[in-house]
Amino acid sequence: MLRTLDLRGTRPTASELLALVPRAETDVTAALAPAGRIIDEVREHGEQALLDQAERFDGVRPATVRVPAEQLRDALVALDPEVRAAVESTIARVREASMAQVPVPVVTVLAPGAVVEQRWQPVDRVGLYVPGGKAVYPSSVVMNVVPAQAAGVRSIALASPPQSDHDGRIHPTIAAVAALLGVDEVYAMGGAGAIGAFAYGVPDLGLEPVQRVTGPGNVFVAAAKRLVAGVTGIDAEAGPTDILVIADAGADPDFVAADLVSQAEHDELAASVLVTDSVELAEAVMARLEVRVAATKHGERVRQAITGPQSALVLVDDLEQAAAFTNAFGPEHLEIQVVDADAVLAGIDNAGAIFIGPHSPVSLGDYAAGSNHVLPTGGTARHVAGLSAATFLRPQQVVRYDESALREVAPVVAALSAEEDLPAHGEAVTARFER
Structure with a gap:
């Protein structure tokens, strides 16, 4: 059901990984x-x-x-x-x-x-x-x-x-x-x-x-x-939502399939990506996907999303390569369902929200986790954060110097303003000591 991207036996560079990641055809x-x-x-x-x-x-x-x-x-x-x-x-x-x-x-x-x-x-x-x-x-x-x-x-x-x-x-x-x-x-x-x-x-x-x-x-x-x-x-x-699940042989294939389906339910352009170093887990997830897609209410929408070019099964040699692919993909939602989740988490830089373990599905974050579900999509998690209180705040620096403190740094201002050929900058400081 998911198209396969086999990275085993390769070590793509960061730019090569960016070219490989699946994306929805939106412009x-x-x-x-x-x-x-x-x-x-x-x-x-x-x-x-x-x-x-x-x-x-x-x-x-x-x-x-x-x-x-x-x-x-x-x-x-x-x-x-x-x-x-x-x-x-x-x-x-x-x-x-x-x-x-x-x-x-x-x-x-x-x-x-x-x-x-x-x-x-x-x-x-x-x-x-x-x-x-x-x-x-x-x-x-x-x-x-x-x-x-x-x-x-x-x-x-x-x-x-x-x-x-x-x-x-x-x-x-x-x-x-x-x-x-x-x-x-x-x-x-x-x-x-x-x-x-x-x-x-x-x-x-x-x-x-x-x-x-x-x-x-x-x-x-x-x-x-x-x-x-x-x-x-x-x-x-x-843009369209996405989920990437990193899973190893210890993951529950039905949990993984359920989570991939949950985000595909949103839109035909939604992306569902599984990254694993276990062929056996991949095969088991594929089998459970068939069952779950057939049974869910919006099955046709889910099927279009999962079989679209934006969704994929990615086979990797190890979890280090899984983390590298994930950083290139920049998922909106990242699930880590592996035995040593913290070790994988340590290699993750780019993700909107991260869900650790078999009992932290993305849908928990959609409603009841306490985290925010307005998150960067389409790979923009590589440079954009999700919505938070910080979205509505602006950092401002308030400067308070007294006369003696200003006098101490006056030579610094004078030297740099002269070097930049902006003498009035220095004069604005020295004017305060000319009286």
């Missing part, structure tokens, strides 16, 4: 032009453009783009108690883990009277995107909102596409979770238009521009994020 650059036109429509025509786009792309025209407060309250009242309890549990866990991500201020005394303070300042306003599409994602509301709140963001706006099944309203579960988290600025808008609205604002909606946009979405959302990145901050260009 954000191809979506830039249409996404740009959609953003321009919103900039020129405001709410009217968002309503027209909803009708065009979502098949429904919402009564209003701004979700009325009573809709949020009513959705929360109507929320299934079991679902509410699960959401509240997830909120508590994610909040505790997110609070731990906020760095404490640090004061460094370099000399008497010479102090540099490191502080972490939250952005003032953010726009959080929760996709629609093939599923409803109340968990993504939690994963976006809670870290922003933990970071101290004052103003939070949330957008989710209007649903034709709900008369143009956002999905009621999304609305309910927003209300549960105290977010009352919610918009029924989706895709590139929503990203453009956040970045530039929509005056006739009373929607003010934001300083950072976060949240997953389709290729047009990713393209829109790239286009507005010079205007507002973004978390990452999220």
